[in-house]
Amino acid sequence: MQELDTAVPGSVRVTRQSDKVVIIEKDLATEQMVLAMGPQHPSTHGVLKLECLTDGEVITEAEPCLGYLHRCFEKCCENVDYPAVVPYTDRLDYLAGMNSEFAYAITVEKLLDIEIPRRVEFIRVIVAELNRIASHLVAIGTYGIDLGAFTPFLFCFRDREIILGLLEWASGARMLYNYIWVGGLAYDVPADFLTRVKEFVNYFRPKALELCNLLTENEIFVKRTWGIGIMPADVAINYGWSGPMLRGSGVKWDLRRNDPYSIYPELDFKVPVPDGKHSVIGDCLSRHLVRAWEMDESLKIIEQCIDKMPSAEGFNPRSAIPKRIRPKAGEVYGRAENPRGELGFYIESDGKSTKPVRCKARSSCFVNLSAMKDLSKGQLIPDLVAIIGSIDIVLGEVDR
Amino acid sequence: MEEGKVFSQSLQESAAAYAIIQEKFGAAVSALDTNETMPFFEVVDPSLWTEIALFMREHPKLKFNYLACLTGIDYPVDEKLGIICNFESLGLLNHKLSVKVKCARNGGSIPSISCVWHTANWHEREAYDMFGMTFTGHPELKRILCPDDWEGYPLRKDYKVQDKYHGIKVPY
Numbered sequence: 005m006q007e008l009d010t011a012v013p014g015s016v017r018v019t020r021q022s023d024k025v026v027i028i029e030k031d032l033a034t035e036q037m038v039l040a041m042g043p044q045h046p047s048t049h050g051v052l053k054l055e056c057l058t059d060g061e062v063i064t065e066a067e068p069c070l071g072y073l074h075r076c077f078e079k080c081c082e083n084v085d086y087p088a089v090v091p092y093t094d095r096l097d098y099l100a101g102m103n104s105e106f107a108y109a110i111t112v113e114k115l116l117d118i119e120i121p122r123r124v125e126f127i128r129v130i131v132a133e134l135n136r137i138a139s140h141l142v143a144i145g146t147y148g149i150d151l152g153a154f155t156p157f158l159f160c161f162r163d164r165e166i167i168l169g170l171l172e173w174a175s176g177a178r179m180l181y182n183y184i185w186v187g188g189l190a191y192d193v194p195a196d197f198l199t200r201v202k203e204f205v206n207y208f209r210p211k212a213l214e215l216c217n218l219l220t221e222n223e224i225f226v227k228r229t230w231g232i233g234i235m236p237a238d239v240a241i242n243y244g245w246s247g248p249m250l251r252g253s254g255v256k257w258d259l260r261r262n263d264p265y266s267i268y269p270e271l272d273f274k275v276p277v278p279d280g281k282h283s284v285i286g287d288c289l290s291r292h293l294v295r296a297w298e299m300d301e302s303l304k305i306i307e308q309c310i311d312k313m314p315s316a317e318g319f320n321p322r323s324a325i326p327k328r329i330r331p332k333a334g335e336v337y338g339r340a341e342n343p344r345g346e347l348g349f350y351i352e353s354d355g356k357s358t359k360p361v362r363c364k365a366r367s368s369c370f371v372n373l374s375a376m377k378d379l380s381k382g383q384l385i386p387d388l389v390a391i392i393g394s395i396d397i398v399l400g401e402v403d404r
Numbered sequence: 405m406e407e408g409k410v411f412s413q414s415l416q417e418s419a420a421a422y423a424i425i426q427e428k429f430g431a432a433v434s435a436l437d438t439n440e441t442m443p444f445f446e447v448v449d450p451s452l453w454t455e456i457a458l459f460m461r462e463h464p465k466l467k468f469n470y471l472a473c474l475t476g477i478d479y480p481v482d483e484k485l486g487i488i489c490n491f492e493s494l495g496l497l498n499h500k501l502s503v504k505v506k507c508a509r510n511g512g513s514i515p516s517i518s519c520v521w522h523t524a525n526w527h528e529r530e531a532y533d534m535f536g537m538t539f540t541g542h543p544e545l546k547r548i549l550c551p552d553d554w555e556g557y558p559l560r561k562d563y564k565v566q567d568k569y570h571g572i573k574v575p576y
Binding site: 070071074076078079114115238239241242243244255256257262334335336337339346348350352362364366370371374375378403404 | 439441442444469470471472473475476477478488490494495498502521522523525526527534547548549550551558559
């Protein structure tokens with residue numbers, strides 16, 4: 005038995021035996037430790053590296069290191085024609101390819117100032133909302149895995165598979181579609197497509213509830229996310245957050261509603277924001293809840309689109325596509341609500357070339373992730389995993 | 405604004421917001437470019453850029469609390485580099501306005517606005533990474549998407565890729 009060495013505080017681990025203090029470990033390091041999390045760490049959802057400075061279990065600073073998946077999207081765009089950019093946009097947010105194509109298409113159409121057939125708009129919204137559900141299913145499923153719940157992940161992927169099947173039927177590809185073109189669509193939807201989509205909507209409603217019971221109301225899951233990583237609304241806006249992240253902080257902001265494009269003004273849907281009863285506004289659980297609620301709203305939108313869809317008679321999905329896309333000189337910033345937030349494109353045209361002079365993608369994940377440094381300060385390491393999961397990053401979009 | 409032309413409501417809002425900035429800063433800002441897709445003005449005197457940015461965020465009739473996008477751009481003909489910022493008053497006044505700031509192509513610098521909007525922090529790092537202009541007053545200006553020891557600035561129009569990177573052949 006040794007005397008407690010008080011000269012070096014913090015360097016020993018002690019315990020009490022009856023009324024004596026016993027040293028278990030001596031000469032413990034007191035300096036902070038650098039812990040590199042990633043780029044191969046599974047809970048970073050891709051090749052993201054976080055350089056954490058830890059003090060025991062507490063993170064004093066976490067610095068995200070990006071660029072492992074950088075593949076010069078913007079340089080590629082400057083070297084191809086406007087329509088040829090579409091496949092590249094698929095590869096930005098590869099979990100929501102339809103939404104990325106949609107954002108790019110409406111941006112170029114704004115610059116071209118052309119009218120799109122109504123049926124095209126309806127089909128675009130249906131496939132985009134289907135893709136939004138698929139993307140949220142991945143987000144929710146993998147978030148469950150991060151926090152130790154494996155079963156919801158399998159449920160999510162089972163249902164996502166049906167959506168991917170539907171989109172493959174329409175476009176020919178499972179994830180990288182090249183379906184929404186500038187000025188139109190690659191093809192009309194197959195004859196029976198809408199019936200099948202309706203079947204899916206009816207099938208998925210109870211499944212979404214089941215998912216809710218399994219994960220959202222699971223006590224372990226709630227304990228891991230409740231009150232973790234709180235982001236106040238004004239700071240979130242200053243950080244440029246958008247999409248479910250911003251709505252998780254209680255800001256009722258949805259580009260489909262607040263800066264409407266396509267046929268969204270005609271559709272009836274709610275913009276869900278946390279009410280503070282189920283979660284602390286702005287925490288990880290709020291962001292998760294917003295995604296779960298949004299899937300329901302997407303189902304509503306799809307149902308309305310199917311009901312209002314103009315007939316296919318005499319319809320040519322490529323009728324409005326210009327022979328040669330050469331916009332007049334000018335610049336445009338167009339954006340759309342993606343599953344992960346605002347995906348914007350800044351495009352500059354010189355009026356002579358069929359290639360954009362500059363095409364910048366404003367990625368929602370990139371901007372959302374930039375708050376990581378502030379969010380992680382003073383958190384425990386397991387909570388850091390919960391925070392990254394709730395940001396729902398897709399590295400294809402972060403690194404571009 | 406030109407007479408006898410019909411402008412959309414969003415463009416009128418942008419013009420009204422611009423008028424307030426123009427009144428305060430006078431010759432430091434250029435005239436408003438009234439196009440329908442992206443109305444913008446240019447900051448003629450970049451040394452005032454941070455001040456203008458703060459004014460845009462704080463003025464009760466402007467309240468641009470949201471920086472949607474910050475794009476770097478290369479103007480090889482004018483021998484200039486620049487940035488384009490798309491602002492919006494999110495949820496407050498709902499108007500939009502874009503601003504351009506330019507600097508010299510070689511060794512040029514632009515004041516940083518990352519102290520006004522956090523969004524600008526990473527976007528300015530990206531612009532520096534891709535174009536090579538520096539942002540004075542930025543808390544940690546280093547490359548973000550390319551490796552720290554990468555040579556050249558990839559999005560410049562005259563960019564030539566390096567032959568070897570750590571002994572690995574780069575062009576394929």
